[in-house]
Amino acid sequence: MMASIEAGGTKFVCAVGTGPHDLRAVTSFPTTTPDETLAQAIAFVREQEELAGQSVSALGVACFGPVDLRTDSPTFGHITSTPKPGWGGTDVVGTFRQALGVPVGFDTDVNGAALAESRWGAGQGLDPVVYVTVGTGIGAGALVNRQLLHGLLHPEVGHVLVRRHPEDTFEGVCPYHGDCLEGLAAGPALQARWQRRPADLGPLRDQAVAMESWYLAQLATMLMYLLSPERIVFGGGVTKLPGLLPALRKDAVSIVNGYIDAPAATTDIDSYIVPPGLGDQAGILGGLALAQRAVSR
Amino acid sequence: MMASIEAGGTKFVCAVGTGPHDLRAVTSFPTTTPDETLAQAIAFVREQEELAGQSVSALGVACFGPVDLRTDSPTFGHITSTPKPGWGGTDVVGTFRQALGVPVGFDTDVNGAALAESRWGAGQGLDPVVYVTVGTGIGAGALVNRQLLHGLLHPEVGHVLVRRHPEDTFEGVCPYHGDCLEGLAAGPALQARWQRRPADLGPLRDQAVAMESWYLAQLATMLMYLLSPERIVFGGGVTKLPGLLPALRKDAVSIVNGYIDAPAATTDIDSYIVPPGLGDQAGILGGLALAQRAVSR
Numbered sequence: 001m002m003a004s005i006e007a008g009g010t011k012f013v014c015a016v017g018t019g020p021h022d023l024r025a026v027t028s029f030p031t032t033t034p035d036e037t038l039a040q041a042i043a044f045v046r047e048q049e050e051l052a053g054q055s056v057s058a059l060g061v062a063c064f065g066p067v068d069l070r071t072d073s074p075t076f077g078h079i080t081s082t083p084k085p086g087w088g089g090t091d092v093v094g095t096f097r098q099a100l101g102v103p104v105g106f107d108t109d110v111n112g113a114a115l116a117e118s119r120w121g122a123g124q125g126l127d128p129v130v131y132v133t134v135g136t137g138i139g140a141g142a143l144v145n146r147q148l149l150h151g152l153l154h155p156e157v158g159h160v161l162v163r164r165h166p167e168d169t170f171e172g173v174c175p176y177h178g179d180c181l182e183g184l185a186a187g188p189a190l191q192a193r194w195q196r197r198p199a200d201l202g203p204l205r206d207q208a209v210a211m212e213s214w215y216l217a218q219l220a221t222m223l224m225y226l227l228s229p230e231r232i233v234f235g236g237g238v239t240k241l242p243g244l245l246p247a248l249r250k251d252a253v254s255i256v257n258g259y260i261d262a263p264a265a266t267t268d269i270d271s272y273i274v275p276p277g278l279g280d281q282a283g284i285l286g287g288l289a290l291a292q293r294a295v296s297r
Numbered sequence: 298m299m300a301s302i303e304a305g306g307t308k309f310v311c312a313v314g315t316g317p318h319d320l321r322a323v324t325s326f327p328t329t330t331p332d333e334t335l336a337q338a339i340a341f342v343r344e345q346e347e348l349a350g351q352s353v354s355a356l357g358v359a360c361f362g363p364v365d366l367r368t369d370s371p372t373f374g375h376i377t378s379t380p381k382p383g384w385g386g387t388d389v390v391g392t393f394r395q396a397l398g399v400p401v402g403f404d405t406d407v408n409g410a411a412l413a414e415s416r417w418g419a420g421q422g423l424d425p426v427v428y429v430t431v432g433t434g435i436g437a438g439a440l441v442n443r444q445l446l447h448g449l450l451h452p453e454v455g456h457v458l459v460r461r462h463p464e465d466t467f468e469g470v471c472p473y474h475g476d477c478l479e480g481l482a483a484g485p486a487l488q489a490r491w492q493r494r495p496a497d498l499g500p501l502r503d504q505a506v507a508m509e510s511w512y513l514a515q516l517a518t519m520l521m522y523l524l525s526p527e528r529i530v531f532g533g534g535v536t537k538l539p540g541l542l543p544a545l546r547k548d549a550v551s552i553v554n555g556y557i558d559a560p561a562a563t564t565d566i567d568s569y570i571v572p573p574g575l576g577d578q579a580g581i582l583g584g585l586a587l588a589q590r591a592v593s594r
């Protein structure tokens with residue numbers, strides 16, 4: 001039995017289990033201060049150990065960021081410079097390791113989801129495989145050459161510059177860039193442009209979907225051109241907009257315009273750009289996959 | 298002693314040797330028909346073997362594309378669908394292996410250059426590391442998690458959509474996309490926009506450099522956001538434009554605008570975006586690095 005934490009900026013989700021068919025006691029609570037929130041997660045694990053009459057052999061944390069992933073860094077496993085009050089500099093891995101005394105797997109929330117999708121979901125047997133989330137922000141995780149993609153820092157795909165939609169006069173909401181991808185296409189941008197919740201667009205939906213798919217298709221084609229994944233998984237709240245995924249596929253095919261000579265970029269686009277195979281559980285199963293990986297190393 | 302071939306669409310460069318300080322008999326000839334050109338390369342290797350009184354232990358080919366890199370594919374080592382007359386379907390690896398009877402390392406020209414730069418040049422000890430060439434076309438190779446980046450197909454960064462420069466009214470020359478990156482910023486685009494050879498821009502140079510750096514900086518920041526390399530090497534004829542690299546660095550820093558919280562994207566940009574450590578030999582040394590890799594496998 002292992003423990004998993006999907007540590008989000010809004011809420012923490014915790015569970016114990018061994019895989020997608022054995023995920024138990026899924027529990028969530030709001031993210032408050034680091035002290036309180038991490039203590040609550042630790043209490044959850046201890047409780048589950050008592051209930052099950054056995055200890056967890058590892059913990060995995062799929063964490064909101066930015067985080068330090070360099071194993072040779074003195075601040076490995078810390079949250080670094082986050083706008084979230086109080087959380088900058090929090091030693092997530094150290095706190096859990098000390099409290100629980102087990103190996104702690106740690107990576108970004110999106111890398112966790114990418115790993116879980118590659119192990120149990122839509123990315124099985126594929127490499128590279130990318131998991132994109134479009135929600136409060138836009139982020140991506142990737143498995144490349146059988147390992148999660150790290151680097152200078154973990155990928156920050158949300159802030160790429162995109163070509164604007166000709167009918168889009170919205171200035172964008174990114175505090176750094178205004179009209180970068182996230183500034184134009186994440187949930188808060190939709191909310192600000194259309195002045196209503198993305199789930200309640202009503203008659204504006206067609207126009208909103210057309211713009212949204214144009215922006216996300218640019219991200220999809222950038223990924224195809226730069227990283228050449230064998231499949232791209234699109235998850236997150238905004239991808240629930242009815243009609244968005246089909247429109248995104250169509251726009252991606254039209255942007256590539258036959259240049260990428262592979263069925264994935266033409267006839268097979270429906271099985272190339274896909275929703276998460278694990279549905280809304282990609283995140284929490286990401287933590288579990290990270291726990292398993294921490295043990296197998 | 299090993300043999301290296303930098304197989305370009307315009308010319309083939311051949312050499313034998315053991316590394317950057319022992320690269321011998323560098324010879325080049327125009328790329329004509331596959332039969333004639335491959336035979337000439339084979340004759341070169343045999344000649345060098347006779348001269349040296351020893352056989353080569355392997356050959357590496359850094360090849361123009363598109364090529365099939367999937368080792369489990371029946372057309373592995375072939376050039377696939379190229380506009381270059383006669384070359385579509387050419388079995389490069391098979392031809393050399395049969396003629397020379399030694400292991401043949403094979404990858405794209407840019408992946409070869411990325412491998413050589415990572416082994417002997419500007420990318421030593423870094424991972425991921427990206428090599429970009431801006432010449433007749435725009436391409437990139439990358440080493441990620443200690444292996445060359447392959448995937449659905451090898452990366453085709455040249456054709457990403459970029460945001461247009463506000464003063465650029467040129468329609469672009471890409472036959473697939475018009476104003477994609479390559480259509481706006483490779484050598485032939487410069488030639489067409491300014492109606493003179495890029496080396497002879499004269500008083501137009503400042504304006505040309507400003508546009509060019511704006512487009513290439515978008516590629517650099519896309520790479521930073523999507524692949525997170527520890528260094529990006531920019532080579533190829535167009536990067537010889539005086540002032541281009543400094544302008545590109547400045548534009549990249551200004552596009553990122555402080556969002557990437559790493560010295561590489563701010564104060565250390567001069568050592569982050571760099572010219573090839575191996576100069577114009579990155580390509581031919583790429584073949585040699587591929588040969589070495591073929592043996593060590």
Ligand SMILES: Nc1ncnc2c1ncn2[C@@H]1O[C@H](COP(=O)(O)OP(=O)(O)O)[C@@H](O)[C@H]1O
Pocket residue numbers: 008010133134135136137186187188191197198199235236237238239240241242
């Ligand atoms: N049915 C829906 N249609 C469109 N947008 C939605 C829908 N449900 C949620 N969203 C948007 O998704 C965002 C939340 O994304 P989600 O992936 O659930 O969370 P987070 O990114 O915070 O982890 C919100 O901005 C919300 O407006």
Ligand SMILES: Nc1ncnc2c1ncn2[C@@H]1O[C@H](COP(=O)(O)OP(=O)(O)O)[C@@H](O)[C@H]1O
Pocket residue numbers: 305307430431432433434483484485488494495496532533534535536537538539
């Ligand atoms: N000094 C220079 N300044 C600007 N552009 C140059 C210069 N030298 C060559 N070029 C351009 O670079 C292109 C050739 O690039 P190169 O990397 O040498 O070859 P290729 O891409 O064909 O392998 C041509 O389009 C040429 O116009």
Ligand SMILES: [Zn+2]
Pocket residue numbers: 158159160174175176177178180181182183556
């Ligand atoms: Zn931004």
Ligand SMILES: [Zn+2]
Pocket residue numbers: 259455456471472473474475477478479480
């Ligand atoms: Zn193009």
